[in-house]
Amino acid sequence: MDQRLIVTVPYVAHLVGGAMLAVAYSVASVQFTDGQLEFIVLVGYLGPTVAMGLVWLRNYVYGAPLLFASAIAGWWFVLYFFLINDNPANVAAVGGDGASAYLYATIAVLVTSLLTAGVGAWLWYRESDGFRSAVDRVIRPPDSSE
Numbered sequence: 612m613d614q615r616l617i618v619t620v621p622y623v624a625h626l627v628g629g630a631m632l633a634v635a636y637s638v639a640s641v642q643f644t645d646g647q648l649e650f651i652v653l654v655g656y657l658g659p660t661v662a663m664g665l666v667w668l669r670n671y672v673y674g675a676p677l678l679f680a681s682a683i684a685g686w687w688f689v690l691y692f693f694l695i696n697d698n699p700a701n702v703a704a705v706g707g708d709g710a711s712a713y714l715y716a717t718i719a720v721l722v723t724s725l726l727t728a729g730v731g732a733w734l735w736y737r738e739s740d741g742f743r744s745a746v747d748r749v750i751r752p753p754d755s756s757e
Contacts, residue, residue, distance in 0.1 A: 614734060615666055618730045629720060635709055635716040639709030644700065654681055655689070658678075658681025662678035662681060662731070666734065677731075678728075679731030682727040686728060694721075
């Protein structure tokens with residue numbers, strides 16, 4: 612199977628999670644603080660989209676690390692600002708009819724972002740000798756007694 616297809620499946624799920632979040636955002640009337648919406652759009656969705664374009668062009672040198680970095684940054688941002696930090700976009704601060712939809716969409720974005728970052732790291736590990744050797748040195752450090 613083409614590894615580009617393997618990477619595309621979680622990315623498409625990530626896009627679906629983002630669409631769910633956009634719908635829930637409008638239904639729940641969530642108030643984002645300065646820069647939150649821009650970060651989600653630019654880093655959380657435009658970054659992975661550019662990365663997927665590079666992956667489909669078989670430019671794994673830039674595509675795989677960009678996919679991993681943008682997806683993990685989006686995951687951390689959503690985790691921190693929507694579940695941990697006390698701000699108007701936090702799921703605990705949202706009430707009304709769309710509150711549960713917003714919670715479930717946030718969870719969907721978290722799960723799909725993590726999956727996308729995982730396949731980005733897998734592709735990066737698979738295609739980059741330098742990254743693979745760096746990871747292998749961390750996992751299996753060379754014997755220092757020699």
